Amino acid sequence: MGCVTPLGHDPESLWRRLLAGESAVGPVTRYDASTFPTNFAAEVRDFDLAEHMGARAAEHAGAGLGTRFALAAASDAWEQAGLASRDLDPDRVGIYMGSGEGGHDYDNFFATSLAAWQADARSVDTAEWATQAMERLSAVLEIEQEPHVSISHLARAFGCGGPAFNCMTACAASTQATGEAYEIIKRGDADVMLAGGEHSMIHTLGMTGFIRLTAMSTRRDEMHAASRPFDRTRDGFVMGEGAGIVVLESLDHALARGATPLAEVAGYGSTADAYRITDIHPDGLGAQKAMAAALRHAGIDPKSPGPDGRAPVQYVSAHGTGTPENDGIETKAVKGVFGDQAGRVCFSSIKSMTGHLIQAAGAVELIACVLAIRDGKVPPTINLRHPDPECDLDHVPNAARDLSGEGGVDVCLSNSFGFGGQNDTICVKRFVG
């Protein structure tokens, strides 16, 4: 596993700070956001690709920020998996990413468009625009914005010649990518898959887009506590950025080379709300179906206690964005899936600490689930001070929970939902050989 997040540039640092309940939110430094209604975000700070891939980082000079995050995360994951020195069949090693678009070269793009603007006609003179664009814009920067670029870099860095995909299903993308990669291995089309996502939308138009949708918190005076999923006073999400990548491998392949599995991917569900572009289904029906499908594939009955009498699932990593709409509906959906067992399930959102990594969120949250299984601990939802009657499950408020005395964490679900009604859930279990 590897990740670059606002709370740390590797899974262990991230995990330590998640368990400590730290917030990564601060003022936006990437550009002058001082007058923006939302002028804060959870930024990745002090990131250096060379710390993750040494001199080989130079081969990716010019890569966009998100791609560099992905290269770092993949390098660490690759090394932890013990693949660094392995002699793999490149055609059996694939990639499935849920990478977002790269950031625009805004200064030049805006200048180009404004130079070609005809105020009287209220339109751009496209002939002039083209002339300006071909002079001002850089080929490399423009191409690096394409969403499949991070895969191209990863394939080159790790010699992957197998199935390679990128999906853009908004905030669900990296859970989707990981789930789809799991299906690819299960059906035998690859032995090893790099899977996850990267994204940074902490830029002028990314922030603008969400501000216009009124999806982000505007709690400028309390920015560190602005991300407050499940809290009655929540007023929107806080933007984060980063990458999360896991190495998925068929069990036979992993055991044959003496690798130690960190966890087992047990199930995956993908559904569509088919409801509205702007709203999620009021009962979270699509979300329920995604969770139910993942559990069905994992062979888990969510409405009955597990064989040991404990909750059927110990931890559900919430999509939990902190928007008024999402958290109540997601809570309703978890109740719908788990019935009487819902109250026994830890259901927290690490977005309260990391911010919302958009397309990268799901993969980072999956990594937190795997570490929860390892340590028997569940990360908290911080900034949860005002209980909301709509969000009345065990959201692990403000302090991490140590379940190691109660049998630990054996099964987790990780939820990710995207604009337009895309729902993805992945189920991971303790690997028991």
Next chain:
Amino acid sequence: MRGGSLDRTIRGPFPTGGAHAFYTRPMRREVVISGVGAVSAAGVGAQAAWEALESGGPAIRPLTLFDPSGFATRLAGEIPELKARDFVPKSYRKATKIMARDSEIAVIAAQLALADAGLASRGSGETASSATPEGTPAIVPDRTGCQIGAGLLSAEINELTAALATSTDDAGVFSLRKWGGEAGDGAMGNLPPLWMLKYLPNMLACHVTIIHGTEGPSNTITCAESSGILSLGEASRVIERGDADVCFAGGCESKLNPLGIARLTFAKRLAPTGEATDPAAFAMPYDPSSTGGLPGEGGAILMVESGESARARDPEKIYAEIAGFGAGHSPMPHFPGVLDPEATGDFVDTGLRRAVRAALDDAGVSPDEIDAIVPGALGVPVADLGERNALHEVFGERLGTIETITVAPALGASSAGHGALLVATAALAIRHQRLPARLHAGTPCGILAGARAAGDAPLHNVLVCTPSLGGQVGALVLRRAGG
């Protein structure tokens, strides 16, 4: 048959070219194409695309969507008329206002595909363009998926710049401070509230799921020209493993906007057509003297369905079986920022080679059993070189005698729509048992891709593949469905 996925885990890679002859393909759920919806430079509908391809009349014309005179490329495969309003239920007409062009294309193609398959949905009954016959069986929401490949959607340049223009300082330079605005009165308020939603790549699939009420597995694959093939391949796997019975699957895109053309130009994908109005001299696949490709727009959405449900409805309506799928990745030497654009040499698209071999193995056929190839054939010299060399490694000298069907010279290459249009073309060719005409003003090298008229041909197994800008490749083998 749900056991398919288990059987697959023990298969491993079978080297193409003989070994598979001893290999018995495990039983698995049959997946077929039961409907085709296409939108292209030839117009709306698969029939329009097929007629243009058959008659060999290129649908490439001077760009009219905007004044392209500042670009070196001014010819394109532009969709003549696009009215998504006429293809959605009355209750959804308002939503077409927040659809980018790419979404409009997808919504139309999906509606056409559904009708062509003889299926109905909650969104198919009351459109301006057609009426669903009474008694048409309806899709089951839970058992219907949606996998539509897409590209990056370009923000509409006038809409964005109009807002930007309200945020300049005295020197005319864009001001971030004015854009934000201290008191909630920032110039960003001049962008419509739903501005960003319009341009999310998954909006193509989302509109289709909402219109038709599909609640099954949904995805948006964004791998440039390969997006459609990869989406169709994945949709076939979803059905094969039993997670759905039918899927809307394909890909659509329009890069016919200033930013789109700028990016394709930077990526060295386009021929500098200048003042020329005759497209014949451009996009000449596999001719080393080709100066680049021609941009198109559109794409295709197909109904991918389990064989049993399609057969139960009407076996005659089945276009073809999706017999094999493979995917791979290649480093692309012409990819700025990744590798040196000049380092071409004897470039072999190894991802394409892998994808094609995997698709053939998956279909249980040898290269000798392929009757025709529908390759990317972009007319972009380095892409063609990599593709031709990869196909040569799979097919050997026979590559010079296998018929190919080329689409880009007639319709342009519609980025994420391209691969899907190739698959739609292959499906139509199998249905008609006919090869469409091939346009080519030059001399293709090492592959049978030169000019020819349309003609009948026995087509049993047809391979579809395309290289892509980023190196991700998908390949499919379509097989004529046996009664």
